[in-house]
Amino acid sequence: MSELADRSGTEADSLGRAWSALMRAGTAHTYERGEIMVLAGATDTFVLLLLDGFAKVTTIDDLDTTVLVDIRASGDVVGETAAFDNEPRSATVTAAQHVSVRRISQEEWLGWVVQYQAAGLAVNRSLAHRSRTAVRRRTEFTRGPVISRLCRAVLDLIGQYGRPTPQGLSVRPGLSHAEWGDLIGARERRVQHALQELSAARIVSYSRCRLTVHSVPGLREFAADQ
Structure with a gap:
């Protein structure tokens, strides 16, 4: 509305x-x-x-x-x-x-x-x-590797509800591993591994259900993978 x-x-x-x-x-x-x-x-x-x-x-x-x-x-x-x-x-x-x-x-x-x-x-x-x-x-959320689907979901949410912070774009509201999995049709453990990979690449950081995006281009690169 x-x-x-x-x-x-x-x-x-x-x-x-x-x-x-x-x-x-x-x-x-x-x-x-x-x-x-x-x-x-x-x-x-x-x-x-x-x-x-x-x-x-x-x-x-x-x-x-x-x-x-x-x-x-x-x-x-x-x-x-x-x-x-x-x-x-x-x-x-x-x-x-x-x-x-x-x-x-x-x-x-x-x-x-x-x-x-x-x-x-x-x-x-x-x-x-x-x-x-x-x-x-x-x-978009059910095609390709889990990490690609997750990146598409994150991009979708920051487009609607992202909030700029000194650290990057904060994704609101905070979602658990299981809830991200619900959105993209993936198991909680696979989502956890994908977030760890994105964190290691310094594209996002995730703690206590709070996800912050540090590199939108990085997200888009992973999201493009089929």
Whole structure:
């Protein structure tokens, strides 16, 4: 939903009004690290607008294992699909740190989409972008050696959520070896070895689930390997 802030001219004015209205919608709520925000299979229909913090989106695979499939950050909306189709939640969303949101009822969300047509278009764009991203990731994150897939995933996340620091680009939120493995379809031990190799090459550093990128060109070089 950050698309609401990425337009210009008349459309930007319309989206700005829509965004202001959405920021006032619903009620303020906070979640602490590890708290479930949306539960897979639940039949509730509220929508959450993330104002601050990160959340992790997980599903259950065929082996009944929890798998990380995506990350959401401030400006993103979660839960809107259930608000549109009244079907059970398809994934669980968990706070990765302290998260501030606006919790918006289905009625208020649908009313907002109808009232602000430009916003409705932005919502559709956001859903389409999310679908395209999922397809792209299934291709890029599952092709080639583990270290190449990991580098593609890191590049993807720093493009969205990277934060400059004196040491390099910090990847947020912090992910464990297992969670990086979930994203690229690799075992935790293989991810650990890949991170050790990248650290030895001084491309990244990794400690306590915190990954810092020191060389984006180095990442791209490894990512290009098939």
